[in-house]
Amino acid sequence: MSGKPRSWLVLGAVVTGQLMVGVDATILALAVPGMAADLHLSSQAVAWVMAGYVLAAGSLMIAGGRVAQAAGYKRVMTLGLVTFGLASAVGGAADSAWVLIGARGAQGVGAAAMTPAAMARLSAAFPGEGRDRAYGIFGMIMGSGTAIGLLLGGMLTQLSGWRACMYVNVAFVAVALILSALAGDRVERSPGHGRGSWRGLLLAVGAALVIHALTVVASPGQATAFGVAGVLVLVGFAISDRRAVTPLIPTELFGDATRRVAYLGLFLWGVATIATFMAASSSLQQVHQLSPLATGVVFLIYPAAIQLGLFFSRRSGATPPARSIAAGLAVICTGQIVFAIAPTGLATVVITLGIMGLGTSQVMPNANSAMNRDAGPHAGVAGAVGTTLQQLGASVGLALPVTLTAMTAHAPGIAPGVTALALMIGSGLALRQTRSTTTPSSHAAAVRES
Template sequence: MTSGSSGGAPPSGVRPHGAGDLSPAQRWQALAVCLMAGFMTLLDVSIVNVALPSIREGLDAPESVLQWVLSGYALAFGLVLVPAGRLGDARGRRAVFMLGLALFTLASAACGAAQSGTWLVVARVAQGLAGGLITPQISALIQQMFSGPERGRAFGVFGTVVGISTAIGPLLGGLLIHLAGAQEGWRWVFYVNLPLGAVCLVLARRLLPDTPSAGRITVRRLDPVGVLLLGAGLLTLLLPFVQAHQWEGSWKWLLIVPSALLLVGFALWERRWQRRDGEPLLDLSLFRVRSYWLGCLLILFYFAGFTSIFFVATLYLQSGLGYSALLAGAAITPFAVGSGLSAGVGGRLVSRYGRPLITVGLTMVALGLGGTALAVVLVTGRGAGWAMAGPLLIAGLGSGLVIAPNQTLTLDQVPVPSAGSAAGTLQTAQRVGSAVGIAAVGAVFFAHLGRGDWSSAFDAGLLVSVAFVVAALVISLADVVGRRLRPRPAEAQAPDRGHGKRRHGVSGA
């Protein structure tokens, strides 16, 4: 079957080429494969938090190694998102997805088999690089396979996976450690990826479509100078945040200056490269599209507040209240339940309500987190973890109305041939937000902890998380109010380089 053929199932043994070859059932089957891989990569952002005490005991690892078990994955993951998205656009999303999945599975095995702290850190960096290869292909494949309201529903399901994988990680990690024991239980936090990765790799080979615009890899298509400039800029930007507690003194923040220079150099190079008829790593004209730049900015602030919640909550529950890893994970689970329940609804409603739906979600998250801080004040001692359940459920219900709908609106007007690099940029904003949020919340948390009160330290950190969520809410409200106070302008259109008109989907931001 060729890419120009009509819909319907391909003959046995022949894999589909483009999204046009896929029947509705095949599209949703392909999406299920993407979601399985996305669940694995995002789960490994949060599941390791509760495993750190077990890793310390099992490997006799110092604090510096434990920090790099977390930050090494996050750094590597964030650095490759945009280049990986561009690589998928150029070489083929299916091929890059499978490469990343194979590497992720092998790196997970290496993590589980680690015999020293250094071994584990190196394996975690490799795992992060592989996860960064996979993640932008998922959003790009959704862009490629779905359109209109169906695309919103697909992103809604993906949003459910994002919320659940991030929030359920502590519970699953705690359960695995409880079953396997504190000494070796941490290894199963990584080994759990092996059967999932193997099954997903087989299904990806069979079910995922090719990328119609893909071709032979050339220097002109991959923009190696842009890759180096962006990578160096992001590395110098993220390092002082992820090492905020390990690098004492204020000198580390000086790295932000060369980071800014490198990122400005990246923007100038991308314009020059495009004028020379090269294919830029990131088409900067995308940032003339209101829905795109606004969605990237909003999600940066939201992830600064969203992911930092689990960082301080896990520390407070395990170290402050003496919860086991399993109980600490269970106490945070209401957020995951709420997010899972509402994300699918958000995906279905975003085509009808647009940005106001996200505004409602952000309001619920801010109120839920504020209620969580109040619950810890009103209920002291070990009962505080259970008092958090109701407010966390409300925050989770709101979160489900934020992540997937924002991704749908942000990528809606992006031409499909640029979907990978655009999705990589959006997810880079998420990773930068996470690093900034954890550093800021952690600094406030540990400053208050120095006074010896875990409860007040948790409340102070949580209020910083609320402040980031409120900043995202202000951005969303400004957009909603601005659109109502003035005639709706024509959206700036990103050039599609001859790839056809804008696909039908959710209009505006």
């Protein structure tokens, strides 16, 4: 099917769906002030509006891949798109915090079903001829997702209000469904692979309980109860998964030093990024009275800095992935320190976004390449684990300011300071692994792919 025009319809459907997923992770960052005022959201509710999506999407991604393989990739991708679209419509019409949070969680479930199925369809559609070109187009468009999300979020919020940022997903879904139906592709399913996917629910529930415990520290009894329950559920998941014939997360994935560094980098990047976007958006709109569109334009410093960092990486030559990830974490750490000093300053926000973009240019391409290197038959799972850790990190990062707010009035400055400390430790741990990673070629490949 690789030489037929319908293959490109598969690409169009996958790009549209995945662009929607990528955009949705950032589009609401600029809409939060208006959303919070309209629905009278507490800081805890705001955190869950963002964390509900990334937590559900991340923790269910691996199970979603197993279900997609068992039930059929096209069928599950369609189900994921429909779920995402319906959830977006409900979220756009929400009149209370709980309805909006529930809709965001449902969006995450849709993304968890759609993403692995979509990537499998893309791979099957281009098995040979045209594969490099197809993936090049996919990477170019997805690399613009952050900028598109920020600009689209700012424009829609300013022109139509925060609800438009939810409703726009319905248009994405409609286009993706039409292209998907016209593609006419078929990918063989493997019914036996769906066994054990229920364990993904344990991972999701356990992670949600722990994150919720972080947001209710003002009530020590509740925090302890939720925290202990979450840990017990996660332990149950680990035990049941380890004993399974086909575990959701094979332990051998963590035997490779470079992959461990990649996973650590993705988790810490998740902790720092979305939380910083949220805080910066609030500062620019509420303190400096910038419009949502103007705020989106300021945020373009971040993707511009990523491209600048990638440019210098190409010119500097090959570097071991673990060392590049360690350097990137150190750079992001610097950005968090700057942000901690004056979290409401305009210059501080601009400098922080630029520094974090430079750090991201070293962490993300290298981590995405390294986590799939030498994974053998577990290559698909290796990528899904990385995505899960990235999203779980984002959930922790979003919960951290809420946790600190219950303890001190200086939470806006302390939260990035705590994140900076974690990044500093992570950078040091990554550097310790550089002696056992001797494949600089993977860094060069990652830069070329970016």
